[in-house]
Amino acid sequence: MGIVQRQGLRNTVISYLGLVLGFVSTTLVLPRFFAPGQLGVTTTLASVATLLAQVAAFGFASVGIRFFPYFRNRENGHHGFLPFLLGVPLLGFVAVAALFWLGKPVLLGFYEADVAALGPYYAWGIVFALFTLLYSLLDAYLKALYHTAFSSFLQDIVLRLLILGGALLFAQGLLSFHGYVLWFIGANGLLVLVLTGYLLRIGELHWRPQRAVLAVRPVRELFSVGAFTLFSSLAGSIIMYIDTLMVGSQVNLAAAGIYAIAFNISTALAIPARSLNKIAFPLLADYWKEQNLSGMADFYRRTTRLNALIGCLLALGIALNLPFIYSLMRAEYAQGTLVVLLLLGSRLFDGITGLNGLILITSPRYRFDLVFNVSLSLLIIGLNLLLIPRLGMVGAAVAAVAAQVSINLARTWFVWHSFGMQPFTWQIPLILLITTAAGVAGWLVPTLASPLLTMLLRSTVITAVYGGLALATGAAPEAGALLQKLRRR
Template sequence: MGVVIKQSAYASIINYLGVAVGAVNMIFLFPEFLSQQELGLFKAIFSMAIVMAPFAQLGLARSTLRYFPRFNKGPKSSGRFFTFILITAFFTICLFIGLFQLIDQWIFGFFEENAPELVQQYWLIISLASILVYISIFEAYYKAQLNVVIPTFMREFFLRISSSLVALIYFLDIISFEWFLRLSVATYALSLFLLLAILLFRGQLHFNFSIFQLKKPFIKQMFKYMIFIMAGAVGSVIVLQIDQLMVTSYLGLEKNAIYVIAFFMGTVIEIPKRSISQMSDAIIASAFENERLDEIKKIYKQSSINQLILGSFVFILVVINLDNIYNIMPKGDEFSSGKWIVVLIGLSKLIDMGFGVNSEIIISSKHYKTNIYFVLILALLTVSLNVLLIPRYGLTGAALATISTIFLFNLMKMVYIYYRLQFQPFSIHTLSTLLLSGLCFTIMNFVPQLSNPFLNGIYLTILATLLFGVFMLFFKPSKEITKIIQPIRDMFKL
C-alpha cells in the first residue's frame, strides 16, 4: 500500500487543484460567460459523448489494465501487447460508428422537441467519443505502470484550465459559440497527444507491430473479457450521465444547466475516491493475478473506511456552504433551485464511497462475467426511475433516481463479493464514522451565521474542519487518516 498511498497523495493534490479550477468554471465563469441554454448544450454534448465512448471502446481500457502485468516483461513484449490494443481500438471505433448509423435517428429523436440544438452537433459528439476511447486506454496504460499522477493532471487540471481559456476567448467575442464547442473538443485531442508524447519522451512506450505473434487462445480470452467489461463500463456512465441526458430530453437545455452545476457540486465529494480507486485498481488486478486474496481484503476495508471519512468531511463542507456558494455565484438566483440536487447527489457519492472498491474487485476477479447482470439491472433501474421521477418531480426526480440506483447497485455488488470471496468492507468504525459525521453536521447547523457570504464560508469551513478533525483524532476510526492528521496534533500539542 506504500505505492498506493504515495501516488494517491500526489493525485489527491492534483484532484483538489482541478476541483478548484472546475469550481471557478462551474460557479463563476460558465454562469457568467454562457447563457443557460449554451451551458446546457455544452454539457449535454459531453454527456452524450461519454455515454457513447464505452460502446466504442469495447472494454479495451480495462483489458489493458488486467493483462498488462502478463506482458510487462520487457519493451518487446509490452510493446506488442499495447500496439495490439491501439490497433484494435481503431477498428472498434469504426465498428461502433457504422452500427450507430442504424439507430442514431431513434436516439437523437428523444431530443428533437426540447433540445434540437443537440441533434445538430452529431459529428462533434462522435469525434469527442472517439477521442475519449483513446484517452481511457492511455490512462489505463499509465495506471498499469502505477502512475496515476500524469493522467490525473491531464484530466482534472489541464482539461479544466483549457476549458477556462476557451470560455474566456468566447466571452471576449473572439470566437463564435460554435467554435467554442469545437475548441472545447480540441482540448481533449491535445490532452491525448500529450499523454502519448510524455510516454515516448520517458521511454515508457514502445511500438511493436508483430502483433500476430500473440497467441490465439489469449486473444480469444481477452475479447471475451472485453465484451463483459464493456457492459460494466456502460453501466458506470449510465449512472453518471444518463440523468443529465434525460433531464435535457424531458425538461430542456436550461434545466440541464441548473442540474449540471448542482451535480458538479455534489461530485466534489467523491474526489478522495478517485485517487484511492485509481491506485487500488492496479494493485487489485495484480493481486488477483498472483492469488493474494488477503491483500485484496485489506484494500477493500481500507478503501471503505478511508473514503467514507474523507467523503463525509467534504460533504459537510459543501452542504453547510450551499447558501454562500449560490449567493456569490453570478446569476445565483437562477441556479439556486438546484440546492437539493447537490444534497442528494452528494449523498449518492458518499454511499458509493462507503462501499469501497467493490467494482474494481469484481471486474478484476475471475467472476467478472457477473458484472453484466449487475449492469443490466442497473440500466433498467436507472432508466425506469428517471422516466418515472423526472416528469413528476423535475430535477429532484433525477437526483432521487441517481441515489436510489447507486445504493442498490453497490448493495448487490457487496453481497456478491461476500458470497464469492467471504469478505465485506464494513466494521464498527463505519458506524462510528457515520455517527460522528452526523453529529458534526448537526452542530454546524446550529452555529451563528455571518451576513457576508465570503466571510461566512471561511468561518464555517474552518470551524467544521476543526470539529471534524478533533472527532477523528479522538475516536481514531482509521489508522491511515490518523497518521495523516497526527502531525497537526503534535504541532499544536493537542
C-alpha cells in the same frame, strides 16, 4: 521499480492538482460565464462522445494494458501491437458512427424542445467521439509502456486549462458560443496530436502492421476479454452519464446543465474515497494473494470508518454552505440545491459501505462485479424513466440515490455472505450522531451580510464541534493516537 515509483509520484501530484482545477473549472468558473442551456449542450456532447467511443473501442484499451507484456519487443515494433490496438476499434468506430448518423432523426427526437440548440453539433459529436476513442487507446498504450504521467498531465491539467481559456475568451466576447463548442472539441483533438508526438519522441510510435500480432496470443481470447471489459466499462459510463442525458431529453438542456453542475459539486465528496481506493486496490490484491482474509476484514472496517469520518464532515461542509457556493454562479443554477443534497446522500452512503466493490473485483468472484454494475445501470435507467417525467431533474437525483443504496446494500451483503466480512463497527452510528450534532450547530449559525463570512464562520463551528466530539468519544482512534503523539513531542 524506479520508473513505476517516479510515474506514481508524478501521477499523484497531477491527480490532486487536476481534481482541484477540475472542481474550480466546472463548478465555479464555467457556471459564471455560461447559461444552463449552453452547459447542457457541452455536457450532452461530452457524454455522447464518451459512450460512442466506449462502444467502438470494444474494451481494447483494457485489453492493451492486460496483454501488452506478451507482445513487448521494442526492436521488433512490439509485433505490430499498436496498429492492431488502433485498427480494430477504428473499424468498430466506422460502424458505430454510421449507426449514430443514420439514427439522427430518432435521437434528436428525444430532444424535441432543444433541437435547434443541439442539432448543429450532431455531426461534431462524431468527431468528438473519434478524438475520445483515439486518446483512450493511446493512453492505454502508454500505460502499458509505463509512461503514464504525461497523458495524465494532458488530461487532468492541460485540457482543463484549455477549456478555461476558451471560457475566458467567450466571456471577453472573442468567441461566440458556437466557437467555444468547436474550441471545446478541438482541445480534445489537440491532446491526441500531442500524445502522438510524445510517442514519436520516445521512439514508441510503431505504425507498421505485422501478421505476427495475430500469433502472439489467441485472437479469440483478446476479443473475449474485450467483450467482458466493454460491458463493464459501458455500465460504468451509463452510471456516470445517463442522468444528464435523460434529464436533457425528458426536461430540457437547461435542466441538464443545472443537473451537471449539481453533480460536479457533489463529486467533491468522492475525492477522499478515490484517493484511498488507489492505495487500497493493490493492498487488497496482496491480501487475496496471501489469503489473509482476517487482515482484509480489519482493513475493510478501518477504511470504512475513515471514509465515513471524512465523508460526513465534507457532506456537512458542502450542504450547509451551498448558498455560498451558488452565490459564485448565475442565479439559475441554485435550482439544483435539492439535487446536490440528494446526490451528497448517495455518495456518502457509497463511501460508508466501504470497499465492497474493490474487494469483489480483486476476488476470485470478480465477474459478479459486472452483474452488480449492469444491474445498477439498468436500475438507474428504469427509475429515471419513472421519476424524471414526474419530478424533473430532482427525479433523476432520487433515482440515483435509490439505485446506489440498493446496489451497495446488495454488494455489501454479497461480500459478507461470500467471504464472511462486513464493514460496520460501533463507531459508524456514533459518527452519524456526531454528524447530526455538528449539523445542527452549523445550521444555528446566523446568516451574516457577507456570504463568505457566513461560510467561514459556519465551517469553523462545524469543524470544531465535529472534531471535538470525534476525539472525545473515540470515533476517530487514529486521530486520537496522532494527537497524543503530537502532545508528547
